Amino acid sequence: MAEPVLMRGNEAIAEAAIIAGCRYYFAYPITPQNEIAAYMARRMPEVGGTFLQAESEIASINMVLGAAAAGGRCMTSSSSPGISLKQEGLSYMAGTELPGVVVNMMRGGPGLGNIAGAQGDYFQATKGGGHGDYHMIVLAPASVQELADLTVDAFDLSDRYRIVTMILGDGFLGQMSESLLLPEPPKKRYDKSSWILDGAAGREPRTIASLRLKPENGVEQINLRLQEKYRKIEAKEIRLECYQCQDAEVLLVAFGLAARVCKAAVNQLRSGGVRAGLFRPITLWPFPYRELLQRAGRMKKVLVVEMNAGQMLEDVRLALGDKVPIEFYGRMGAMLVEVEEIIKRIENHEK
């Protein structure tokens, strides 16, 4: 029987990655996620893996690209400004369908911003921050347990679909210590021998490249294949949590840490007689449009709560249109949303 352990969020991610079989980790220092690199620097040699502190965020994502092409289970981690630098590599990995896990422990922006937790990179993560038509799977944990569990799942999803999977956490979550049960190693192993580059011994040489200069079997064909894959992921991999939604009349919609604050608000509202619920997307891409409509279509009101200026809000509007009144409450610059403010905004409506 597994015993609960007390771990900081960032370290839980790192240990979960090791459990998931990640043996190649490349990264560059940036706050507030430095504990991941420090943990990997210590742990990777113990498990025969590779830790490499790269010369830049750009180099680290390209090392991930190379390691992925050679068949390694690999990861990089960073925080908002560093993730901006990785966008080039992420686009190339999408164009060449290479798997890998990228952790973004978001901090306040734009610019250098600050080093506390924020959610301002939702657009960048879910809409394709680099050039071209592509998506990553984006997972949004809301606890240290979930940081660990979703990290293991991220490797599995990444290999299953040959797609980059991003863990979109935030600086607060990374610094929090909570007790958790360490996840089980994934059971499924993916045979990559049909596509990786490991030297053309006894087979025809292979190329992994996104460049297609001619229209026949060109870049449009790559895009068509990608879009087909994205539709498959949208159909199969949506994850969400509904909290007290069953009889709810007002619905909070939030992800990550903001959703935790919302949970506390739901509890307080309910003890005051307001039937509130929480809808928490766990996959931000693919976003649960249909699932949200199913649950929110009959609500009196939806309040979207984010630690940004209203980014997921746009997806909520896409899902619900004008069927339900939608309001927004957000804080920016790595300021926490507050339970009292959420309650006030719901109760104003109730009066």
Place this chain on the structure above:
Amino acid sequence: MRSEAAEAKRVYSRPETLVDIPTHYCPGCGHGIIHKLMAQVIDELGVRETTIVIAPVGCAVLIYNYINADGLEAAHGRAPAVATGVKRVLPDRLVISYQGDGDLLAIGTAETVHAANRGENITVLFVNNAIYGMTGGQMAPTSLAGQKTKTSPYGRNPAEAGMPIRACELLNTLEAPVFIERCSVHDVPHILKAKRATKKAIENQVKGRGFSFVEFLSMCPTNWGMSSQAAADWVGSEMVSYYPLGNFRDR
């Protein structure tokens, strides 16, 4: 006649590592020569089936179409980082990063210097033709002072653009690299020397010795606006006098 033919010794054949198709390179370009040197060495060392070539962004972007081995695309300048990733997963494979001057010395300077400084056990083949070829002839970090290009129409002005960077000398300040040599492919004697350097640089990796770097001074007649012969002569006179040929390190 028949018996004479039977006794004839084969002295030359196309390397197995070089795919038998026409390339997209211009007449008089040096890439074809350098591809062939690399292919000959891979053949001679018998390592074709363990080779992974990292393609640059630049004129050699399609190198994987011409080399009969696995090929991987890298973003502009990132080939040494991509090569690092491949090599860390497959330390017993031969990983060659083939790069041009804009790729290696402008947008990818950090990746070049740090892969060399870590002493990654990879081979970097650097083609210096003093210009951006694929994009149509812009000034490169290695364009000579006074050299006219699309983006230095009055000639490279060192007061504004700085002097051309010497890659071998730059890397020779680092501790880790085991082999650094500058060669030229402007005539046959120099091509033969370049082959010896290429062989050493690839052999080093096979033997696990560490980071090896070969710079090839090479021709770009199209973007220089010269005939093939004039371009070769320009390498032999102008380029060689700024970029001294020779071995900088051989451990």
